[in-house]
Every structure is written in C-alpha cells, then in structure tokens.
Amino acid sequence: MTNKQERLLQFILDFHKDNGYSPSIREIAKGMGVSSPSTVKAMLDRLEAQGVLNKSSGVARSLSPISQEQEDLGIPVIGRIVAGTPVMAEENIEGYIPVKEFLKNSNGGFFLIVDGYSMKDKGILPGDYVFIQPCKEISNGQIGAFRLNGEVTLKTFKKTNEGIFLLPANEDFEPIPVNEDDTFEVIGRYVMLLRLREQGYKFM
Amino acid sequence: MTNKQERLLQFILDFHKDNGYSPSIREIAKGMGVSSPSTVKAMLDRLEAQGVLNKSSGVARSLSPISQEQEDLGIPVIGRIVAGTPVMAEENIEGYIPVKEFLKNSNGGFFLIVDGYSMKDKGILPGDYVFIQPCKEISNGQIGAFRLNGEVTLKTFKKTNEGIFLLPANEDFEPIPVNEDDTFEVIGRYVMLLRLREQGYKFM
DNA sequence: TGTTCTATTGAACAAATGTTCGGGGTGTAT
DNA sequence: ATACACCCCGAACATTTGTTCAATAGAACA
Numbered sequence: 001m002t003n004k005q006e007r008l009l010q011f012i013l014d015f016h017k018d019n020g021y022s023p024s025i026r027e028i029a030k031g032m033g034v035s036s037p038s039t040v041k042a043m044l045d046r047l048e049a050q051g052v053l054n055k056s057s058g059v060a061r062s063l064s065p066i067s068q069e070q071e072d073l074g075i076p077v078i079g080r081i082v083a084g085t086p087v088m089a090e091e092n093i094e095g096y097i098p099v100k101e102f103l104k105n106s107n108g109g110f111f112l113i114v115d116g117y118s119m120k121d122k123g124i125l126p127g128d129y130v131f132i133q134p135c136k137e138i139s140n141g142q143i144g145a146f147r148l149n150g151e152v153t154l155k156t157f158k159k160t161n162e163g164i165f166l167l168p169a170n171e172d173f174e175p176i177p178v179n180e181d182d183t184f185e186v187i188g189r190y191v192m193l194l195r196l197r198e199q200g201y202k203f204m
Numbered sequence: 205m206t207n208k209q210e211r212l213l214q215f216i217l218d219f220h221k222d223n224g225y226s227p228s229i230r231e232i233a234k235g236m237g238v239s240s241p242s243t244v245k246a247m248l249d250r251l252e253a254q255g256v257l258n259k260s261s262g263v264a265r266s267l268s269p270i271s272q273e274q275e276d277l278g279i280p281v282i283g284r285i286v287a288g289t290p291v292m293a294e295e296n297i298e299g300y301i302p303v304k305e306f307l308k309n310s311n312g313g314f315f316l317i318v319d320g321y322s323m324k325d326k327g328i329l330p331g332d333y334v335f336i337q338p339c340k341e342i343s344n345g346q347i348g349a350f351r352l353n354g355e356v357t358l359k360t361f362k363k364t365n366e367g368i369f370l371l372p373a374n375e376d377f378e379p380i381p382v383n384e385d386d387t388f389e390v391i392g393r394y395v396m397l398l399r400l401r402e403q404g405y406k407f408m
Numbered sequence: 409t410g411t412t413c414t415a416t417t418g419a420a421c422a423a424a425t426g427t428t429c430g431g432g433g434t435g436t437a438t
Numbered sequence: 439a440t441a442c443a444c445c446c447c448g449a450a451c452a453t454t455t456g457t458t459c460a461a462t463a464g465a466a467c468a
Contacts, residue, residue: 004415020258020268022225024455036417041457043415054224060264060424060455064224123329123399193399195327206444228425240447245427250444264425264454 008032008043009052012063022063109133111194112145112154119143119154121169128195130154132188143190149182154190205254212236212247213256216267226267313337315398316349316358323347323358325373332399334358336392347394353386358394 011031015023025037025044034040044063047053056062111129122143124130130145138144138157145154146166155166155176164178178184205213215235219227229241229248238244248267251257260266315333326347328334334349342348342361349358350370359370359380368382382388 019260019266021260021263021266024264025457026455034416036419037456038418038458039416056223056225058423058456059225060228062223062225062265120327123324123327123332125327128327191400193397195397196395208445229427230425238446240449241426242428242448243446246445262426262453 005043005047005050009047009065012053012065016063016065022061024061109188109191112152114154118168118170118173121171122156124154124169124193125195128193130190131192131194133191134188136186138186138189145187145190147183147185147187148176148178149184152187157186205256209247209251209254213251213269216257216269220267220269226265228265313392313395316356318358322372322374322377325375326360328358328373328397329399332397334394335396335398337395338392340390342390342393349391349394351387351389351391352380352382353388356391361390 008028011028012023015027015031023031025040028040028044029035029037032040044053044055048055052066054062054064054066109131112132114124114126114128114130116126132145135144140157140159143154143156145152146157147153148166153166153176155168158165158167158175162177164184166176166178168175212232215232216227219231219235227235229244232244232248233239233241236244248257248259252259256270258266258268258270313335316336318328318330318332318334320330336349339348344361344363347358347360349356350361351357352370357370357380359372362369362371362379368388370380370382372379
C-alpha cells in the first residue's frame with residue numbers, strides 16, 4: 001500500500017469516526033486536496049482491488065474499510081507452555097476468550113458479590129463477583145442465586161422426593177430445606193466467576 | 205417511543221450491521237413496507253427530535269442511531285438486595301464492571317489455565333482462567349506466574365534474607381526455593397480470575 | 409527522443425437521495 | 439367537538455453523488 005493510499009484510508013476512518021458515516025467521493029477530494037472526483041474514484045477502486053476496502057457500487061457513502069484490528073479475538077489463553085519458548089508464542093496459545101462477545105450476549109445478566117464462606121469448597125470466596133444469568137428454573141445440581149424468604153443466597157440446587165434443598169459447599173454449613181410456606185424464587189444461574197486482586201485493576 | 209419507532213430504529217441498526225452503512229430513506233420504506241419516502245422522513249424527523257437518532261440534513265445515508273445500550277457501563281454489580289425488590293432495581297445496583305474498558309487496557313495480558321491444586325487455599329482451582337499481566341518484577345507477597353527451570357507455575361512471590369521462595373497456598377505443598385543456579389523468570393502478575401461453569405457459556 | 413504506464417483533471421451524465429407540498433387517515437387527550 | 443400527535447400516500451423538485459470519458463501531466467524506461 002502506497003503512502004497516499006494509507007492517507008486515504010486514514011481519512012475515511014477519521015471521517016467516519018467524526019461523523020458516524022462515510023464521506024462522499026467529493027468530500028474525500030476536498031479533504032485530500034484533490035480537485036476531481038474521478039481521481040478519488042480511481043483511488044478507491046484500487047483500494048477495493050487490494051481488499052482493504054468494501055464499497056457498494058452506485059451506493060452513496062457506502063465505504064467500509066476492512067478493519068485490520070483483530071481485537072474481536074479476545075484475550076489469548078495459554079494452556080501448556082513449551083519449555084524455552086516465549087510465553088506468547090503462537091504454539092502456546094490454546095484459544096481466545098471472546099470477552100466482548102460474552103458481553104454482547106450478557107443480556108440481563110449481572111454480577112453478584114459473594115458474601116460469606118458457604119460456597120468455599122467450590123472455590124467461591126467472599127468478595128468474588130459471580131455472574132448470574134437470570135432464569136426461572138434451574139436444574140438439579142446446578143449452582144444458582146435464590147431468594148428465600150427475602151434473603152438472597154448462592155447455593156447448589158437440589159430437588160429430591162423430600163423437597164427442595166439449597167446446598168452449601170462447606171462442612172460448617174447445613175443444607176437449607178425449602179418448606180411449603182417459604183417464599184422461594186430462582187433468581188438465576190451461576191455462569192461465571194470473576195475475582196479481582198490487584199490494585200491497578202480495582203474497578204470500583 | 206411507539207412500537208413503530210422501535211421497529212424503525214431496529215431496522216436501521218440491522219441494516220447497518222449487515223451492510224456497514226445506513227439505509228437510504230427509500231430503502232427504509234421498502235424494508236418497512238411503506239410506499240412513500242416522505243412517510244419515512246417524517247418518522248426519522250420524529251426520532252431525531254426525540255434525540256435517539258442523529259442525522260445530517262441533505263446528506264445521504266447519514267443516519268446514526270444513538271446507541272441506548274449502556275454496554276460501555278459494563279455489567280451491573282448487585283451488592284445487597286433489598287428484600288422484596290426485583291433484583292435489577294436501581295437501588296440494588298452498586299456499580300458496573302467495565303469489562304470492555306478492562307479489555308482495552310489488557311494490552312499484552314493473557315489467560316493462563318490453572319493446572320494443579322497448589323493454590324487451592326486462595327480459591328484458585330484447576331481449570332480456572334488466570335489473567336496474567338506481563339511484568340519483569342513483582343513485589344513481595346503478590347501472586348504471579350513464574351518460569352522456574354522451564355516449568356511455568358503460579359505462586360506467591362516471597363523474597364527474604366535467605367533468598368527467593370515461591371509459596372503455594374496448600375498445606376500439602378512445600379515452598380519452592382529459587383537457587384542461584386536456577387533459571388528463573390517472572391512472567392507476570394496475577395490480576396484476575398475467571399471461572400466458567402455453565403455449558404451455555406463455554407467459550408472454547 | 410519517444411514510448412508506455414499510471415495518476416490526475418475537468419466536464420458531462422445518470423442515478424440515487426433528501427426534501428417539500430398537499431392530501432388523507434387514526435387514535436387519544438382536552 | 440377540537441386539537442394534537444402519529445401514520446400514510448403520491449408526486450414533483452433540487453441536490454448530492456457515483457460514474458464515465460476524453461484529455462493532460464508526470465514518471466520510468468529503452
């Protein structure tokens with residue numbers, strides 16, 4: 001890509017950022033100090049041929065630069081590390097966690113701050129952020145957030161012949177039976193756990 | 205906002221997602237099953253007056269819906285839940301975790317998959333994703349990822365008069381001394397822990 | 409020098425596009 | 439009832455905009 005082509009692409013990107021839509025050919029001409037629309041069209045055609053720009057012919061302001069950023073990939077996951085190789089070497093990367101994609105699909109979900117040690121044996125500790133996906137029912141053995149007689153709690157759901165129980169994951173706590181006259185409600189499913197430790201990343 | 209207006213806004217969003225640019229007034233008319241461009245223009249003017257849509261008059265395809273998603277806020281954090289109130293009521297929301305912002309600042313960071321139980325007492329279990337922020341030095345008492353003689357391990361860093369030790373968080377394991385003739389390297393700081401549990405959100 | 413290729417220009421054209429105007433319809437609140 | 443907001447139509451208009459084409463300028467090269 002030539003110097004001029006990069007400048008053109010940058011101009012389109014900047015314009016789009018400022019205005020929310022693509023520039024017209026004549027606007028590009030003015031912005032780039034060119035006097036003829038056909039000049040710009042020729043340049044655009046070249047960029048499109050190179051595959052760095054999409055364009056619908058005959059459609060006004062239909063420029064869409066093909067972003068070369070790969071930020072959609074997410075954060076790399078390192079599984080095993082081959083001895084001697086740099087950590088971020090490609091052979092170490094097992095995949096990516098598309099946190100952004102997760103955010104998009106997190107409709108209605110929220111984080112709950114864990115309070116006590118009742119789920120300690122599942123590695124869920126006070127101060128942890130537990131992502132809850134709201135739902136009305138929950139299957140046996142799953143962890144979820146529940147409201148029992150007004151109290152909100154995170155437990156394992158268990159349904160037996162003898163009724164519903166909320167199981168802690170800690171010897172020091174007893175299973176909680178859900179009685180007939182209790183007000184009981186499933187708030188949502190436990191989907192993910194987030195724990196923040198370092199100062200620099202304290203969000204709140 | 206009326207039902208129709210919401211549909212219109214959604215149409216514009218969908219169109220933009222599919223094509224990378226806004227629809228023209230006549231394309232909207234066709235897509236919404238309306239036969240006159242003036243009808244559409246009137247609707248657009250109303251949306252603009254309501255402040256949910258930006259538009260440059262006289263400029264083709266210059267629609268840019270003002271996103272009502274608060275995704276920049278992040279995912280809400282529910283701290284305490286007042287008895288009887290719906291979970292997502294505003295009074296329950298303590299703040300937001302700006303996961304997106306975190307992503308932006310995660311330059312060079314990556315996830316490491318935890319292998320053994322050596323950090324069990326810190327609530328770090330096998331299968332957890334540990335976010336590592338690369339750095340060359342690490343302060344006393346912090347958890348980090350290290351490479352010792354080719355092996356990568358997650359431990360608490362401890363520096364004493366007697367030398368450097370890597371401390372596990374589990375009675376069954378012994379502190380690991382770092383000797384003079386070991387090859388030792390700090391990979392990065394432990395910043396955050398992510399644990400995925402439910403099927404629907406298994407990323408990989 | 410002449411040749412060839414590419415980039416640029418200016419003008420003209422045709423299509424796409426936003427806009428305006430007059431008309432009508434429906435429902436809701438005053 | 440009256441007013442008002444919303445929705446719809448069809449036609450015409452002015453502008454914006456992409457496109458084409460012949461001509462020119464400049465660089466690279468034999």
